[in-house]
Amino acid sequence: MTYVFRCRSCGHDFEMTATVAEYESRKSPACPRCGKPEARRVYTPILVMTSSGRGEGHVPSGGGCACGGGSCGCQN
Numbered sequence: 270m271t272y273v274f275r276c277r278s279c280g281h282d283f284e285m286t287a288t289v290a291e292y293e294s295r296k297s298p299a300c301p302r303c304g305k306p307e308a309r310r311v312y313t314p315i316l317v318m319t320s321s322g323r324g325e326g327h328v329p330s331g332g333g334c335a336c337g338g339g340s341c342g343c344q345n
Contacts, residue, residue: 270287270288270289272284272285272286272287272310273311273313275308275309276300276302276303276308277307278305278307279302279303281300281301281303282311283298285298286338298312301332306313318319
């Protein structure tokens with residue numbers, strides 16, 4: 270899977286590719302721009318493909334956060 274992160278120090282967005290097991294066993298990655306380990310995962314909208322072949326974009330309520338209020342750590 271590809272995970273998207275944003276550095277809280279410099280604001281740089283970057284991606285990390287890892288299996289679920291690899292992702293869960295790591296601490297937050299260091300920012301490739303400033304080197305500080307202050308990255309937070311960014312939850313992005315998903316595309317759901319239906320059997321009719323049309324995709325429907327889904328943006329959860331509550332500021333783009335699946336939990337709807339920041340309880341997942343997204344700070345939205």
